[in-house]
Amino acid sequence: MTKRQARGARRLEVLQGTLDLMVLQVLDTIGPQHGYGIARRIEQVSGDILKLNEGTVYTALVRLQHALWISTSWGVSENNRKAKFYTITAAGRRQLAREVDSWDRLAGVIARLRTLEQP
Amino acid sequence: MPDWRGYVRERLPAISCPPEREAEIIEEVAQQLQDVYASALRTGASREEAELRAAAEVPDWRALARDLQIAEQPMLAAPRSVAVHRLEPAMHRFRADLRLLELLRDARLSVRGLMASPLFALTAVMTFALGIGATTVVFSLVHSVLLSPLPYREPDRLTFVQQVIPEIADRVPILGVNPRSFTSWERGCRATCEQMAALVTSRSTLTGLGEPEGLIGAKISPGLFDVLGITPMLGRSFGQDEDAPGRNGVAIIDHGFWQRRLGGDPGVIGRVLMLDGVQVEIDHDALPVDIAYVTRYPHMQ
Numbered sequence: 001m002t003k004r005q006a007r008g009a010r011r012l013e014v015l016q017g018t019l020d021l022m023v024l025q026v027l028d029t030i031g032p033q034h035g036y037g038i039a040r041r042i043e044q045v046s047g048d049i050l051k052l053n054e055g056t057v058y059t060a061l062v063r064l065q066h067a068l069w070i071s072t073s074w075g076v077s078e079n080n081r082k083a084k085f086y087t088i089t090a091a092g093r094r095q096l097a098r099e100v101d102s103w104d105r106l107a108g109v110i111a112r113l114r115t116l117e118q119p
Numbered sequence: 120m121p122d123w124r125g126y127v128r129e130r131l132p133a134i135s136c137p138p139e140r141e142a143e144i145i146e147e148v149a150q151q152l153q154d155v156y157a158s159a160l161r162t163g164a165s166r167e168e169a170e171l172r173a174a175a176e177v178p179d180w181r182a183l184a185r186d187l188q189i190a191e192q193p194m195l196a197a198p199r200s201v202a203v204h205r206l207e208p209a210m211h212r213f214r215a216d217l218r219l220l221e222l223l224r225d226a227r228l229s230v231r232g233l234m235a236s237p238l239f240a241l242t243a244v245m246t247f248a249l250g251i252g253a254t255t256v257v258f259s260l261v262h263s264v265l266l267s268p269l270p271y272r273e274p275d276r277l278t279f280v281q282q283v284i285p286e287i288a289d290r291v292p293i294l295g296v297n298p299r300s301f302t303s304w305e306r307g308c309r310a311t312c313e314q315m316a317a318l319v320t321s322r323s324t325l326t327g328l329g330e331p332e333g334l335i336g337a338k339i340s341p342g343l344f345d346v347l348g349i350t351p352m353l354g355r356s357f358g359q360d361e362d363a364p365g366r367n368g369v370a371i372i373d374h375g376f377w378q379r380r381l382g383g384d385p386g387v388i389g390r391v392l393m394l395d396g397v398q399v400e401i402d403h404d405a406l407p408v409d410i411a412y413v414t415r416y417p418h419m420q
Binding site for chain 1: 144147148150151152153154155157158161175176177178179180182183186187190191
């Protein structure tokens with residue numbers, strides 16, 4: 001427990017607006033997935049640096065549905081339970097491409113600032 | 120296994136969206152908590168620990184409901200995507216419908232909110248009740264005092280005459296009309312008015328009829344009932360010369376007094392009352408409208 005807390009203290013909050021991008025990216029990479037699986041996958045890939053809770057992930061999923069970037073269907077999860085599966089749509093892929101592009105540019109700007117403006 | 124759907128339903132504040140959509144949201148959130156719980160059990164956590172871990176997934180239910188509310192209404196949020204732009208023409212077409220729907224959602228949300236905090240709801244209802252009550256009382260007063268016509272014949276032609284003497288108006292703004300002025304005005308008023316009558320309210324003490332009682336009445340000139348258009352139920356009105364000095368005291372009593380003190384006696388005409396120790400004969404009876412008790416003393420000048 002103490003180990004968990006110590007690690008938790010160093011975990012990052014998800015930057016506003018980046019969660020949608022992460023969810024789209026996960027769905028694009030591993031295919032249809034349920035909410036729990038998406039959250040664990042992001043945490044796993046982040047090396048447990050990111051702290052996600054199901055509520056936040058679910059809100060993002062609702063948002064993405066309304067934007068028509070993901071679609072949903074009921075399916076059966078790996079442990080044989082009924083679960084809602086989310087799938088990225090064609091519009092979602094286009095959005096992902098746009099967001100990744102702008103993210104890369106922004107990251108590039110920050111990287112350049114970090115190197116050029118160091119005291 | 121805990122009932123995660125019930126758990127979510129209990130904690131998630133109301134979101135204004137169609138009920139079936141809300142049920143869906145609850146179902147899906149419960150699904151994810153259930154997954155967290157089950158996976159915690161698989162990795163060897165105790166039931167309690169698994170429950171705690173699942174519960175920790177939603178640290179703030181209000182925040183979740185708020186975020187979901189925003190996510191649920193993409194048309195209200197600023198357009199952020201090509202997809203929403205594509206929806207916009209349709210959005211304009213259905214804007215009126217949307218407004219109405221929003222209104223219904225808001226109403227439902229308000230009712231639920233009120234039911235969730237009955238004390239607040241009660242306070243609000245009481246506030247409204249008091250406000251409405253006070254308004255009604257004030258309006259009733261204004262209505263009866265200022266707006267509704269007097270219960271007399273041709274009330275719009277009635278005028279209340281008072282005397283104002285400019286020289287002393289700063290100390291005595293309004294004077295009653297003195298009897299001498301009245302008699303001369305009454306004779307000379309034909310050009311401006313049809314009829315004129317005088318009235319002075321007076322208090323007197325009734326004795327000799329069981330319990331003594333203080334009565335409020337008025338001394339009047341004979342023409343008052345003609346001016347007001349009132350006809351007594353029994354007996355007659357005062358005659359034209361009945362205010363001449365030396366005539367015996369006669370009184371007209373109102374319906375309430377007749378019923379209350381005289382038992383509604385049909386043979387009331389001619390009975391004698393003692394007012395302030397003076398005998399007064401009941402000449403007439405029972406004003407049809409319930410105006411103040413009226414007496415008349417003989418020496419009205």
